[in-house]
Amino acid sequence: MDMGFVLTQAISQAIGVTAIIYLLATMGLNIQFGYTGLLNFGQIAFVAVGSYAIGVFMVQWQGSAFVPNLWVAIIYALLLSVVLALILGVPTLRLRADYLAIVTIAAGEIIRLVFKSTDALGGAQGINGKMGEEFYAINPFPQQDRFDFGPLSYTRNDVWVVTVGWVVIALLLLLTWALMRSPWGRVLKGIREDEDAVRSLGKSTYLRKMQALILGGIFGTIGGIFWAVAKQSVQPDSFVPAFTFFCYTILILGGAARVMGPVIGALIFWFLLVFIEQFLLLLIDNGTITFLEPTQVGPIRFILVGVGLMLLMIFRPQGILGDKKELALDAR
Amino acid sequence: MPGELAAQAVSALATVSPEPGAAKPEPLLIADGVNRHFGGLVAVDVTHVEIQKGAITALIGPNGAGKSTFFNVLSGFDKADAGTWSFAGVTITNTAPHRLARKGMVRTFQLTKSLSRLTVMDNMLLGAGGQTGESMVASVFPFTWKAQEKKNRERAMVLLERFNLAAKAQDFAGSLSGGQRKLLEMARALMLQPELVMLDEPMAGVNPALKQSLLDHIRDIREEGTTVVFVEHDMDMVRDVSDWVIVMAQGKIIAEGTPDTVMRDQRVIDAYLGAHHDQQLTASGDSLTEGTSS
Ligand SMILES: Nc1ncnc2c1ncn2[C@@H]1O[C@H](COP(=O)(O)OP(=O)(O)OP(=O)(O)O)[C@@H](O)[C@H]1O
Ligand SMILES: [Mg+2]
Numbered sequence: 217m218d219m220g221f222v223l224t225q226a227i228s229q230a231i232g233v234t235a236i237i238y239l240l241a242t243m244g245l246n247i248q249f250g251y252t253g254l255l256n257f258g259q260i261a262f263v264a265v266g267s268y269a270i271g272v273f274m275v276q277w278q279g280s281a282f283v284p285n286l287w288v289a290i291i292y293a294l295l296l297s298v299v300l301a302l303i304l305g306v307p308t309l310r311l312r313a314d315y316l317a318i319v320t321i322a323a324g325e326i327i328r329l330v331f332k333s334t335d336a337l338g339g340a341q342g343i344n345g346k347m348g349e350e351f352y353a354i355n356p357f358p359q360q361d362r363f364d365f366g367p368l369s370y371t372r373n374d375v376w377v378v379t380v381g382w383v384v385i386a387l388l389l390l391l392t393w394a395l396m397r398s399p400w401g402r403v404l405k406g407i408r409e410d411e412d413a414v415r416s417l418g419k420s421t422y423l424r425k426m427q428a429l430i431l432g433g434i435f436g437t438i439g440g441i442f443w444a445v446a447k448q449s450v451q452p453d454s455f456v457p458a459f460t461f462f463c464y465t466i467l468i469l470g471g472a473a474r475v476m477g478p479v480i481g482a483l484i485f486w487f488l489l490v491f492i493e494q495f496l497l498l499l500i501d502n503g504t505i506t507f508l509e510p511t512q513v514g515p516i517r518f519i520l521v522g523v524g525l526m527l528l529m530i531f532r533p534q535g536i537l538g539d540k541k542e543l544a545l546d547a548r
Numbered sequence: 549m550p551g552e553l554a555a556q557a558v559s560a561l562a563t564v565s566p567e568p569g570a571a572k573p574e575p576l577l578i579a580d581g582v583n584r585h586f587g588g589l590v591a592v593d594v595t596h597v598e599i600q601k602g603a604i605t606a607l608i609g610p611n612g613a614g615k616s617t618f619f620n621v622l623s624g625f626d627k628a629d630a631g632t633w634s635f636a637g638v639t640i641t642n643t644a645p646h647r648l649a650r651k652g653m654v655r656t657f658q659l660t661k662s663l664s665r666l667t668v669m670d671n672m673l674l675g676a677g678g679q680t681g682e683s684m685v686a687s688v689f690p691f692t693w694k695a696q697e698k699k700n701r702e703r704a705m706v707l708l709e710r711f712n713l714a715a716k717a718q719d720f721a722g723s724l725s726g727g728q729r730k731l732l733e734m735a736r737a738l739m740l741q742p743e744l745v746m747l748d749e750p751m752a753g754v755n756p757a758l759k760q761s762l763l764d765h766i767r768d769i770r771e772e773g774t775t776v777v778f779v780e781h782d783m784d785m786v787r788d789v790s791d792w793v794i795v796m797a798q799g800k801i802i803a804e805g806t807p808d809t810v811m812r813d814q815r816v817i818d819a820y821l822g823a824h825h826d827q828q829l830t831a832s833g834d835s836l837t838e839g840t841s842s
């Protein structure tokens with residue numbers, strides 16, 4: 217174990233599968249919260265729908281005529297995501313902003329507990345099995361054991377997963393950029409600033425809020441689909457409310473309502489989290505730190521990341537990419 | 549310099565009897581039996597009112613008279629407990645605000661609603677109606693909306709020039725002063741090219757010199773064929789610009805008439821005295837001007 221190992225670990229995690237999942241969910245949150253001002257505290261529900269749709273359709277319902285292959289399962293997953301957004305949005309989006317917050321955070325927990333307690337949906341054991349056969353079958357990378365990029369080393373499957381993940385992210389970023397520079401995006405930003413003003417100018421805000429909720433939810437569901445396919449396992453207790461809060465952390469770290477905000481945020485968040493963990497382990501390993509056990513490192517890294525975020529909020533409250541001028545306007 | 553349309557409006561109203569609920573020759577907005585109460589408090593209780601098309605109508609009354617609540621109800625931002633109202637012959641009782649705006653009835657707010665973290669230009673562009681690019685699907689195909697956007701931008705620039713905001717076009721609306729925000733909100737409403745604008749205290753917090761130019765803008769709007777209803781406390785302004793005045797007190801319309809008739813009306817003077825009995829006011833039309841300007 218040395219400093220090179222610490223850095224390699226941190227970099228590979230910052231661009232790895234977990235970071236990609238969080239990033240996709242955060243990009244959805246950026247559309248909902250960053251641009252439209254919708255307080256979705258249950259982004260994890262959309263992720264869970266994506267993961268479980270793949271798990272249930274590909275493993276529990278294996279061989280059913282209803283789901284012939286992974287691609288169909290993905291389409292179903294996206295449709296279910298839209299259904300979830302409608303269930304959450306129809307009753308709440310006409311009400312004050314806080315209702316959506318309450319309903320989404322509750323929905324996230326309800327969904328997790330329902331999956332956890334229903335055996336047909338995996339129960340407490342979750343779902344394990346082959347969930348991405350068709351996906352790995354089209355892997356174009358040459359047949360060889362490991363792929364080395366400088367100090368980073370990937371298996372053939374991993375390199376395919378990570379490549380597809382970042383290509384999907386790039387496409388969705390492009391879509392976000394195109395949407396947000398358009399008049400449609402302008403209406404969303406107007407809703408964030410003052411919904412009544414936008415309504416007084418003849419725009420249906422309900423429709424636009426619903427569209428933003430659905431689109432952001434779909435981004436989260438894509439993250440969930442990716443999760444199931446990449447990890448080949450879906451565990452109910454992965455889908456905890458803390459996931460959504462980390463997404464908010466990433467979003468605010470990078471800068472909300474900035475197309476690249478979530479990307480910068482996710483890279484930094486995961487790099488720091490893993491760097492601190494590995495660095496502490498290194499120091500314990502070589503005897504520099506004697507007052508910590510390796511098992512204490514997990515919680516401590518979150519404390520240190522928390523301190524880092526506090527410093528960020530003090531010195532750069534608008535996030536890395538944010539515009540300080542914009543933030544100052546709130547004080548007026 | 550009163551134009552042709554202004555002269556028409558004045559002559560049309562000359563024959564109307566100065567009574568609450570008086571029928572107008574060409575009513576654009578008609579409200580009947582509108583009632584809104586908050587618990588035991590009756591905020592609005594309007595038996596009948598008509599707004600003359602093409603005219604500038606002032607809605608005045610003491611604080612808490614129900615003017616803003618009446619605006620809110622008519623524009624769909626508040627639900628009435630009873631009543632019906634129609635715009636350009638179409639019933640619009642409890643119609644959603646965005647539908648009303650599309651029909652050509654736009655309002656501004658007493659507490660200005662500028663969209664702070666949007667630029668002044670974006671505020672204006674948000675006002676433009678019928679934008680193709682506001683549909684989610686079309687928005688990702690810029691060729692479907694680029695030309696329209698360019699036209700709207702030009703129109704916005706003309707309006708911003710008129711309202712002395714052109715130099716601020718690229719600034720965040722949140723960086724404007726209170727008075728400038730009032731101007732922006734009015735200019736933004738005009739982007740919709742409405743048939744009727746309802747302005748809730750458009751001149752509150754605007755400096756006297758700018759007030760004069762705002763009055764000119766309001767006259768210009770009428771000259772373009774738009775009907776204006778505005779709430780205002782400054783009686784000089786009301787006298788200066790309005791063709792017709794409607795007075796509300798305790799939710800009811802207590803008087804109507806041309807500015808001069810209304811300000812001599814004993815019921816109006818009583819209403820204001822009732823609301824300002826702690827102030828020195830003599831019961832004459834002229835002192836009313838001072839006593840009520842805030
Ligand atoms: N949401 C509400 N809840 C309870 N009471 C309300 C509400 N809105 C208005 N009122 C009451 O209704 C009455 C009319 O208020 P409104 O704002 O319409 O007055 P206004 O004529 O616009 O006064 P001002 O000239 O001060 O703006 C007031 O007595 C007010 O307290
Ligand atoms: Mg008012």
